Amino acid sequence: xxxxxxxxxxxxxxxxxxxxxxxxxxxxxxxxxxxxxxxxxxxxxxxxxxxxxxxxxxxxxxxxxxxxxxxxxxxxxxxxxxxxxxxxxxxxxxxxxxxxxxxxxxxxxxxxxxxxxxxxxxxxxxxxxxxxxxxxxxxxxxxxxxxxxxxxxxxxxxxxxxxxxxxxxxxxxxxxxxxxxxxxxxxxxxxxxxxxxxxxxxxxxxxxxxxxxxxxxxxxxxxxxxxxxxxxxxxxxxxxxxxxxxxxxxxxxxxxxxxxxxxxxxxxxxxxxxxxxxxxxxxxxxxxxxxxxxxxxxxxxxxxxxxxxxxxxxxxxxxxxxxxxxxxxxxxxxxxxxxxxxxxxxxxxxxxxxxxxxx
Amino acid sequence: xxxxxxxxxxxxxxxxxxxxxxxxxxxxxxxxxxxxxxxxxxxxxxxxxxxxxxxxxxxxxxxxxxxxxxxxxxxxxxxxxxxxxxxxxxxxxxxxxxxxxxxxxxxxxxxxxxxxxxxxxxxxxxxxxxxxxxxxxxxxxxxxxxxxxxxxxxxxxxxxxxxxxxxxxxxxxxxxxxxxxxxxxxxxxxxxxxxxxxxxxxxxxxxxxxxxxxxxxxxxxxxxxxxxxxxxxxxxxxxxxxxxxxxxxxxxxxxxxxxxxxxxxxx
Numbered sequence: 225x226x227x228x229x230x231x232x233x234x235x236x237x238x239x240x241x242x243x244x245x246x247x248x249x250x251x252x253x254x255x256x257x258x259x260x261x262x263x264x265x266x267x268x269x270x271x272x273x274x275x276x277x278x279x280x281x282x283x284x285x286x287x288x289x290x291x292x293x294x295x296x297x298x299x300x301x302x303x304x305x306x307x308x309x310x311x312x313x314x315x316x317x318x319x320x321x322x323x324x325x326x327x328x329x330x331x332x333x334x335x336x337x338x339x340x341x342x343x344x345x346x347x348x349x350x351x352x353x354x355x356x357x358x359x360x361x362x363x364x365x366x367x368x369x370x371x372x373x374x375x376x377x378x379x380x381x382x383x384x385x386x387x388x389x390x391x392x393x394x395x396x397x398x399x400x401x402x403x404x405x406x407x408x409x410x411x412x413x414x415x416x417x418x419x420x421x422x423x424x425x426x427x428x429x430x431x432x433x434x435x436x437x438x439x440x441x442x443x444x445x446x447x448x449x450x451x452x453x454x455x456x457x458x459x460x461x462x463x464x465x466x467x468x469x470x471x472x473x474x475x476x477x478x479x480x481x482x483x484x485x486x487x488x489x490x491x492x493x494x495x496x497x498x499x500x501x502x503x504x505x506x507x508x509x510x511x512x513x514x515x516x517x518x519x520x521x522x523x524x525x526x527x528x529x530x531x532x533x534x535x536x537x538x539x540x541x542x543x544x545x546x547x548x549x550x551x552x553x554x555x556x557x558x559x560x561x562x563x564x565x566x567x568x569x570x571x572x573x574x575x576x577x578x579x580x581x582x583x
Numbered sequence: 584x585x586x587x588x589x590x591x592x593x594x595x596x597x598x599x600x601x602x603x604x605x606x607x608x609x610x611x612x613x614x615x616x617x618x619x620x621x622x623x624x625x626x627x628x629x630x631x632x633x634x635x636x637x638x639x640x641x642x643x644x645x646x647x648x649x650x651x652x653x654x655x656x657x658x659x660x661x662x663x664x665x666x667x668x669x670x671x672x673x674x675x676x677x678x679x680x681x682x683x684x685x686x687x688x689x690x691x692x693x694x695x696x697x698x699x700x701x702x703x704x705x706x707x708x709x710x711x712x713x714x715x716x717x718x719x720x721x722x723x724x725x726x727x728x729x730x731x732x733x734x735x736x737x738x739x740x741x742x743x744x745x746x747x748x749x750x751x752x753x754x755x756x757x758x759x760x761x762x763x764x765x766x767x768x769x770x771x772x773x774x775x776x777x778x779x780x781x782x783x784x785x786x787x788x789x790x791x792x793x794x795x796x797x798x799x800x801x802x803x804x805x806x807x808x809x810x811x812x813x814x815x816x817x818x819x820x821x822x823x824x825x826x827x828x829x830x831x832x833x834x835x836x837x838x839x840x841x842x843x844x845x846x847x848x849x850x
Contacts, residue, residue, distance in 0.1 A: 280745055300748040307749045313742035317764060327750035
């Protein structure tokens with residue numbers, strides 16, 4: 225993300241509605257031509273962040289810097305930013321064509337220019353031939369495409385997308401994910417995408433910003449967020465995970481549930497309590513007594529690609545993904561590669577603690 | 584057998600209700616075509632009372648006053664009630680219920696109290712005239728406009744407004760294009776309710792009107808003291824028909840709209 229020039233910078237942005245603080249001293253940098261996803265549970269402040277960038281909310285404090293200029297007080301209609309709203313927000317009394325042309329007509333573009341742009345945009349979203357239809361006669365997915373077309377004809381520098389796929393069914397959602405990536409590459413503009421769906425975030429983004437309770441929990445590439453979560457909230461929110469309170473014995477050695485495991489992390493000190501994250505698919509199962517930790521299978525669910533198993537070792541329940549089924553009640557043994565053990569600091573501040581309890 | 588009896592009784596009852604409601608009006612309508620000043624003798628069919636009605640400056644003046652008063656009072660009430668509904672909607676719960684109670688008081692208050700208090704108020708500050716009646720009518724019409732508009736304002740979908748802003752529209756333009764269409768039916772029903780209330784009013788008009796200003800209701804009241812003239816039958820028939828047609832038109836219009844959007848009728 226650092227090799228691209230900075231486009232938007234939110235500086236110490238705070239916002240509250242009534243008594244509830246939605247964003248607390250948020251700092252966020254978004255680079256040009258990046259696909260950024262704000263990911264988090266509902267009420268985490270992601271939509272408010274988007275609305276502040278779009279100009280629909282004013283922060284209580286802090287600044288919004290766009291290409292080096294302070295645009296905090298600039299109204300939505302004067303920003304080179306367009307939004308695709310959650311509920312599409314198409315104009316119900318206008319045809320598809322009129323919807324798409326709305327922004328261009330306001331900018332008093334020539335008739336030929338508008339015609340050309342409509343054709344281009346509808347082609348981009350695969351809706352050629354729908355010009356004269358009314359929004360009501362379109363399916364959810366089609367309406368969403370019209371909303372995207374309506375936004376991009378204005379050639380914005382940034383496209384904001386507020387859970388645009390939320391109302392679509394699974395199959396359509398997956399198709400649209402590919403479509404969005406394609407559109408982003410074709411248009412070459414910045415996408416800021418808000419979702420609570422971690423799969424969407426991981427699939428499409430260059431950069432994922434995980435948010436909770438008005439704070440940024442972690443920022444980074446999808447791989448980094450998944451493989452190296454910085455705290456228990458991120459680990460738990462992104463994918464399934466086993467989070468175990470453990471002790472860091474020394475560099476590269478951690479004591480998990482009384483057994484010492486080799487790991488690759490350093491710099492956590494000696495004999496310090498830490499949280500350990502191990503992804504369910506990273507756990508290697510072996511016959512009883514052949515691995516590091518012995519346990520008993522308590523539950524097995526078939527998930528299609530793999531089996532999801534619950535394994536009790538002592539009083540800790542592990543979630544394990546494996547393509548091989550072990551019978552409930554049978555004894556197994558668990559081991560983990562050093563690379564697959566992710567060490568995290570235990571939250572210190574109250575805010576971070578609150579985050580953890582909220583999971 | 585029993586069903587049939589019940590059916591008959593309910594229908595008969597309904598018929599009775601309509602008979603009581605409408606037979607006096609029917610008698611009046613018949614009398615308006617009666618070529619005789621007597622109320623009990625049928626002297627043959629005539630349209631002369633209608634002719635006299637339209638040539639009597641007395642009546643036509645009152646008609647013009649009534650219509651002008653109703654129109655302008657409703658217009659002013661909409662202009663004032665429209666921003667008021669938005670204001671009340673933006674209030675928090677406690678402030679809103681206080682405002683709504685204040686708005687409702689003039690509706691529940693006896694007309695005669697409103698009328699007399701307004702008269703006293705106007706006499707202190709201005710001459711009683713057409714404008715004092717206009718102010719009085721506007722004031723008592725505002726609550727009707729607010730009542731008709733509030734549910735619409737509350738139900739406004741602001742997302743098209745926001746997308747219009749997002750696409751570069753100015754706030755007034757976005758409001759006009761995206762929010763107003765959602766409010767037209769509320770504005771129209773508020774306007775027509777005001778119109779009806781204004782034309783219907785007697786007490787408040789009677790106390791706040793200046794000398795020489797007469798609406799139909801105050802004019803008829805004055806005339807009746809001198810004895811009932813058959814012209815008044817004709818006038819009442821015309822008013823009744825006008826209101827009936829207006830009501831039917833509004834009903835048909837709102838039903839058509841309601842079918843499209845799945846909403847109920849306004850009346």
